Amino acid sequence: VGEIRRFLRDDSTIKVSRSYKEISYKVHKCREELTAKLNRDPKISEIAEVLDLKIEDIVTALDAVQSPTSIHETLYQ
Amino acid sequence: MTEKTMNHVKIEFSSLPENVSLARVLIASLVAQIDTTLNDLEEVKVAVSEAVSNSIIHGYQNKPDGMVKLEVFIKDGILDITIEDSGIGIENVEEAMTPMFSTIPERMGLGFAFMKSFMDSVSVNSSLDQGTKVSLRKKIISDSSCALMAK
Amino acid sequence: MTEKTMNHVKIEFSSLPENVSLARVLIASLVAQIDTTLNDLEEVKVAVSEAVSNSIIHGYQNKPDGMVKLEVFIKDGILDITIEDSGIGIENVEEAMTPMFSTIPERMGLGFAFMKSFMDSVSVNSSLDQGTKVSLRKKIISDSSCALMAK
Numbered sequence A: 001v002g003e004i005r006r007f008l009r010d011d012s013t014i015k016v017s018r019s020y021k022e023i024s025y026k027v028h029k030c031r032e033e034l035t036a037k038l039n040r041d042p043k044i045s046e047i048a049e050v051l052d053l054k055i056e057d058i059v060t061a062l063d064a065v066q067s068p069t070s071i072h073e074t075l076y077q
Numbered sequence B, C: 001m002t003e004k005t006m007n008h009v010k011i012e013f014s015s016l017p018e019n020v021s022l023a024r025v026l027i028a029s030l031v032a033q034i035d036t037t038l039n040d041l042e043e044v045k046v047a048v049s050e051a052v053s054n055s056i057i058h059g060y061q062n063k064p065d066g067m068v069k070l071e072v073f074i075k076d077g078i079l080d081i082t083i084e085d086s087g088i089g090i091e092n093v094e095e096a097m098t099p100m101f102s103t104i105p106e107r108m109g110l111g112f113a114f115m116k117s118f119m120d121s122v123s124v125n126s127s128l129d130q131g132t133k134v135s136l137r138k139k140i141i142s143d144s145s146c147a148l149m150a151k
Ligand SMILES: Nc1ncnc2c1ncn2[C@@H]1O[C@H](COP(=O)(O)OP(=O)(O)O)[C@@H](O)[C@H]1O
Pocket: B050, B054, B055, B056, B058, B059, B060, B085, B087, B088, B089, B090, B096, B097, B101, B102, B103, B104, B107, B108, B109, B110, B111, B112, B113, B132
């Protein structure tokens, strides 16, 4: 078991996940920069390429740090 | 391209408020499979959240023992989504879809308005005491970019 | 606490390689509803990815027209997950679960070993030409922290 764990840590598919907050910040910044450069809203894949992130991580990070929307607030009220 | 974006996903989950976020993450990660913008992604997420919250809040009146179904087809750059509950149903669909109409005084009554403004089409089927099915459609990829990517 | 962590989710999706990531995102967002560590989260994600990839690669032999089912129950801090396909099935389950065993020479044959090392229990039901069902279980929250949170 120990060996498998060590193996996993070294495996490139399981990079230590950077904090969602950090990813989310970078994604928004990158989107602004690319929008200015390309003169259009960039594709998610373009942002992923520039930041060297998996689309999966971008999607998860964006949702994880989202400020509670009115929907969520009303759900809990 | 056609082959690559063809996908079919069906999910059913308990009518818990925390599952709104589950539905958001799910739809986001599906839409992200189509090569699209963050803006499209946000719009679809909001539309789906609104429909799923409606099923939980209105359909099941916040009781956690209902099940909400979400089904997604992706084909040729078109996204077809249905959100279904077996809750109380809607008496007058047309009235319910009117902006600012809500049966709960504190609510804004803008859920259907968001769905209509963010998706290409919204249709609602509902029967009292049987449940509600909302169908949403949006073209994500234009034919030209489809053709381009098929190369 | 009990009430809050009780959840039930069923999903079915096309046997496409990109849906492995869908399953990962889904399970991550579900497990994150339980107040757990990133380590637990990573472990469950790996176990689920391995089982889902097996269904796609081995069960459906990479054909995209199969459906993979994933069902998750969360109750009292225990996570029960099943991954099911209607693919080719496994002839000898015991042999298949042996570390380093693979029917595809280039593969490492460690999928089941990962599942066993990351989950508390792994059981496999399979019939040739009928399909395979993998059941995974993991206790995420200890009784003491459960009691703490119930306050
Ligand atoms: N799934 C549903 N089941 C029962 N009633 C619903 C459902 N969805 C919407 N409704 C009804 O339609 C009305 C308008 O919905 P919406 O535009 O989302 O506004 P709001 O949710 O703020 O009330 C709701 O107040 C409710 O009466």
